[in-house]
Amino acid sequence: xxxxxxxxxxxxxxxxxxxxxxxxxxxxxxxxxxxxxxxxxxxxxxxxxxxxxxxxxxxxxxxxxxxxxxxxxxxxxxxxxxxxxxxxxxxxxxxxxxxxxxxxxxxxxxxxxxxxxxxxxxxxxxxxxxxxxxxxxxxxxxxxxxxxxxxxxxxxxxxxxxxxxxxxxxxxxxxxxxxxxxxxxxxxxxxxxxxxxxxxxxxxxxxxxxxxxxxxxxxxxxxxxxxxxxxxxxxxxxxxxxxxxxxxxxxxxxxxxxxxxxxxxxxxxxxxxxxxxxxxxxx
Amino acid sequence: xxxxxxxxxxxxxxxxxxxxxxxxxxxxxxxxxxxxxxxxxxxxxxxxxxxxxxxxxxxxxxxxxxxxxxxxxxxxxxxxxxxxxxxxxxxxxxxxxxxxxxxxxxxxxxxxxxxxxxxxxxxxxxxxxxxxxxxxxxxxxxxxxxxxxxxxxxxxxxxxxxxxxxxxxxxxxxxxxxxxxxxxxxxxxxxxxxxxxxxxxxxxxxxxxxxxxxxxxxxxxxxxxxxxxxxxxxxxxxxxx
Numbered sequence: 001x002x003x004x005x006x007x008x009x010x011x012x013x014x015x016x017x018x019x020x021x022x023x024x025x026x027x028x029x030x031x032x033x034x035x036x037x038x039x040x041x042x043x044x045x046x047x048x049x050x051x052x053x054x055x056x057x058x059x060x061x062x063x064x065x066x067x068x069x070x071x072x073x074x075x076x077x078x079x080x081x082x083x084x085x086x087x088x089x090x091x092x093x094x095x096x097x098x099x100x101x102x103x104x105x106x107x108x109x110x111x112x113x114x115x116x117x118x119x120x121x122x123x124x125x126x127x128x129x130x131x132x133x134x135x136x137x138x139x140x141x142x143x144x145x146x147x148x149x150x151x152x153x154x155x156x157x158x159x160x161x162x163x164x165x166x167x168x169x170x171x172x173x174x175x176x177x178x179x180x181x182x183x184x185x186x187x188x189x190x191x192x193x194x195x196x197x198x199x200x201x202x203x204x205x206x207x208x209x210x211x212x213x214x215x216x217x218x219x220x221x222x223x224x225x226x227x228x229x230x231x232x233x234x235x236x237x238x239x240x241x242x243x244x245x246x247x248x249x250x251x252x253x254x255x256x257x258x259x260x261x262x263x264x265x266x267x268x269x270x271x272x273x274x275x276x277x278x279x280x281x282x283x
Numbered sequence: 284x285x286x287x288x289x290x291x292x293x294x295x296x297x298x299x300x301x302x303x304x305x306x307x308x309x310x311x312x313x314x315x316x317x318x319x320x321x322x323x324x325x326x327x328x329x330x331x332x333x334x335x336x337x338x339x340x341x342x343x344x345x346x347x348x349x350x351x352x353x354x355x356x357x358x359x360x361x362x363x364x365x366x367x368x369x370x371x372x373x374x375x376x377x378x379x380x381x382x383x384x385x386x387x388x389x390x391x392x393x394x395x396x397x398x399x400x401x402x403x404x405x406x407x408x409x410x411x412x413x414x415x416x417x418x419x420x421x422x423x424x425x426x427x428x429x430x431x432x433x434x435x436x437x438x439x440x441x442x443x444x445x446x447x448x449x450x451x452x453x454x455x456x457x458x459x460x461x462x463x464x465x466x467x468x469x470x471x472x473x474x475x476x477x478x479x480x481x482x483x484x485x486x487x488x489x490x491x492x493x494x495x496x497x498x499x500x501x502x503x504x505x506x507x508x509x510x511x512x513x514x515x516x517x518x519x520x521x522x523x524x
């Protein structure tokens with residue numbers, strides 16, 4: 001029983017990271033219908049910058065703040081400089097741009113910081129059953145989810161962002177600057193991606209440190225539904241717990257295969273994800 | 284001194300690729316008038332509204348003036364600040380948002396939460412069926428209710444000029460008559476100016492002051508609604524009644 005509880009708690013802690021990454025993907029997908037394959041690279045650069053600041057100042061939290069700020073800035077710049085010029089063309093154009101950005105940023109990280117592993121600190125003590133570090137990750141994702149919910153549901157900015165994503169023409173006719181809202185969405189999503197990177201990176205940081213987590217992040221987003229931010233969070237937590245059981249009971253070598261199997265099953269049975277309700281739209 | 288027209292369109296042309304969709308259209312609408320834009324399918328009626336509201340870029344040499352201010356090259360999101368609201372064909376309500384959210388969206392550019400709230404309350408009073416469904420998703424509304432919501436959302440911006448594209452499309456005659464009556468009431472109550480695109484020429488001319496008829500992107504006739512109704516050749520050739 002203890003083993004089961006340990007696996008569950010560990011799965012929740014990991015699931016929070018997948019949820020954050022899934023959330024960042026969903027926010028961008030909702031707004032632009034683009035799966036941002038560059039997200040792990042944007043997060044990676046933010047984490048490297050945090051690491052540099054941590055080394056310079058000795059303060060994890062200063063590095064943490066720098067990661068979020070630089071993540072936001074990189075998301076904004078990526079949208080304005082790379083995605084905006086191809087917006088409105090084939091969705092494939094934007095996807096290829098994000099893939100190109102992924103390769104370029106990962107290569108740049110290797111050139112600047114080398115391909116070796118750096119020892120990267122946890123925000124808090126990581127030892128013991130459901131460690132403070134694990135609790136911090138879960139709490140951070142919960143706070144982000146609640147803030148996002150409040151932003152989308154209760155603020156004029158959130159309403160503008162939703163309108164811009166759902167029906168750009170109607171939003172424009174209502175005075176909404178759609179381009180600005182898309183940029184804001186990329187900024188917010190990349191900040192959340194940077195948070196996921198900060199949670200996922202320890203104990204070692206390398207140019208490929210976030211690759212596996214990104215695969216699970218995509219799986220979480222698809223599991224919950226690419227249209228549903230809260231589905232992505234639920235999907236991330238479910239995936240984290242599920243993969244933890246697979247790792248604990250069947251062997252850690254099967255976790256990637258299990259994630260793939262879950263993706264295939266969900267896409268076959270509920271292509272819109274577990275938490276997305278198909279809405280009949282009159283057009 | 285004569286008051287400038289609320290909307291003046293000079294030499295307005297636009298194209299979709301190689302196809303010229305509007306050819307040097309001129310039009311003047313005075314404050315508080317209801318003006319019909321008529322013509323067959325593909326005549327350029329919808330394109331005219333889209334070009335005026337900034338959704339479609341005009342060709343060089345075109346001019347659109349609102350209350351004397353040149354707004355020709357302003358993007359659509361800026362037009363609402365100049366007092367121009369556009370209800371596109373089909374209404375453009377956002378199905379995934381609630382009725383209340385759609386309504387709020389129209390007034391968001393105005394500062395002041397209290398002012399927006401008061402205007403929304405006014406709109407729900409104007410459209411009681413929407414008040415009963417304010418928490419429901421707009422996608423669940425009937426065609427008539429969606430059109431009411433689209434007009435209500437446009438009015439939330441307190442426009443001086445309302446561009447209304449085919450409000451009767453797919454609606455029962457009774458609902459269409461209600462909408463036409465509403466336009467007349469708004470004009471009488473607030474001095475709202477309306478540019479109304481309609482396929483149903485006879486119905487439109489019965490509520491408008493004057494109109495213009497488009498064919499292949501060019502103006503082929505304009506005049507008071509009475510003159511257009513009395514012109515048998517024009518009615519048979521271009522208006523289909």
